[in-house]
Amino acid sequence: DAGVIQSPRHEVTEMGQEVTLRCKPISGHNSLFWYRQTMMRGLELLIYFNNNVPIDDSGMPEDRFSAKMPNASFSTLKIQPSEPRDSAVYFCASSIRLASDTQYFGPGTRLTVL
Amino acid sequence: KNQVEQSPQSLIILEGKNCTLQCNYTVSPFSNLRWYKQDTGRGPVSLTIMTFSENTKSNGRYTATLDADTKQSSLHITASQLSDSASYICVVSAAQAGTALIFGKGTTLSVSS
Numbered sequence: 001d002a003g004v005i006q007s008p009r010h011e012v013t014e015m016g017q018e019v020t021l022r023c024k025p026i027s028g029h030n031s032l033f034w035y036r037q038t039m040m041r042g043l044e045l046l047i048y049f050n051n052n053v054p055i056d057d058s059g060m061p062e063d064r065f066s067a068k069m070p071n072a073s074f075s076t077l078k079i080q081p082s083e084p085r086d087s088a089v090y091f092c093a094s095s096i097r098l099a100s101d102t103q104y105f106g107p108g109t110r111l112t113v114l
Numbered sequence: 115k116n117q118v119e120q121s122p123q124s125l126i127i128l129e130g131k132n133c134t135l136q137c138n139y140t141v142s143p144f145s146n147l148r149w150y151k152q153d154t155g156r157g158p159v160s161l162t163i164m165t166f167s168e169n170t171k172s173n174g175r176y177t178a179t180l181d182a183d184t185k186q187s188s189l190h191i192t193a194s195q196l197s198d199s200a201s202y203i204c205v206v207s208a209a210q211a212g213t214a215l216i217f218g219k220g221t222t223l224s225v226s227s
Contacts, residue, residue, distance in 0.1 A: 004157075042219040043158070043203060056214070091157050105157030 004106035006092050012112045018080040021109045024073055025094030033103060034067055034077050035091040043091075049075065050098045082113045116141045118206050120218035127225055131194055135221045137187040137204035145209035149178050149189050152201045152220070161189070161202075194225045 005024040013019055025032045033048040047057040049069045057067070064083070069075040079086055089108045095101040118139045127133050139147070146165045150158035162171045162178040164187070171178050175192045191198055201220040208214040 043205075043217045045215050045217075093157070102160045102163060105159070108157050 004092055004094055004104055006090075006106035006109050008109060009107060010110045010112075012114065013082055014114050015083055016081045017113075018078065019082045019086075019111060019113075021077040021090050021092075021111070023075045023077070023092030023106060025075070025092070026104055027073065029094035029096050029104075030072075031095045031098045031101070031103075032069060032075050033093040033095075034075070035093065035105075036088045037091060037108075038088045046077070048098070055098070079111075082111075084113045087111055087113050116206075116208060116214070116216045118204055118216050118218040120202075120204050120221050122221060123219070124222040125224070127194055127223070129194060129196055129225050129227045133191050133194060133223065135189045135191075135202050135204075135223070137189070137206075137218055139185050139187070139204075139206045139216070141185075141206040141208050141216050143209040144182060144185075145207040147178075147180055147187050148205040148207070149176070149187075150203040150205065151176075152203060154200070158203055191223075194223075196225050196227060199223060199225045 007022045031050050034046040035043055037043045046059045047067045048055055052069045067077045089110050091105050091108045093103040093105040095103045121136045148163045149161040151161050152158040161173050161176050164171050164180045166182050177190045180187045201222050203220040204218040206216045
């Protein structure tokens with residue numbers, strides 16, 4: 001299995017532009033998580049899905065952020081409009097079930113907003 | 115307030131030595147505690163997951179302990195190797211609908227030869 005796949009690996013954009021991050025979870029995993037990591041705040045859970053349904057989006061910083069999971073093999077995290085403070089590494093992770101299962105992380109997308 | 119505190123913030127040890135990383139939490143109600151290893155530039159990798167009833171769990175040279183009474187966990191690394199140089203993150207899950215995860219800031223371990 002290829003593991004969790006994220007694209008792009010690096011993204012540099014200008015303030016105000018729309019950014020779309022993509023994730024393909026491990027086949028057979030029913031839960032998907034989006035995280036953000038910065039030096040200042042560490043790792044933060046943004047939103048998670050179970051069986052393609054968003055369960056908790058309380059970690060999404062503001063309305064500029066949105067996430068979708070149209071099917072079991074694909075999810076997107078969109079930032080519109082982007083701001084410099086959104087610069088971070090965004091990770092996607094998946095697990096077989098929601099509760100106590102091991103989460104497998106993707107390699108992350110390093111986002112830089114100028 | 116649900117919090118996870120890790121110590122030390124950073125640690126430097128010589129190759130072959132043992133070390134112990136600490137995690138204190140105030141998460142309630144408690145569901146499980148996880149330790150992750152994160153190499154520079156990579157995503158975190160799960161080392162152990164422990165529920166309330168588990169006191170110790172090992173994964174090779176990594177041994178995690180959990181004291182649910184004092185709300186403390188430790189990660190012990192035996193006979194450290196250069197490849198152990200990484201950030202170690204403690205994550206506590208609250209027992210509620212869905213899965214509320216509270217993250218520590220991590221301990222950065224550097225193993226030198």
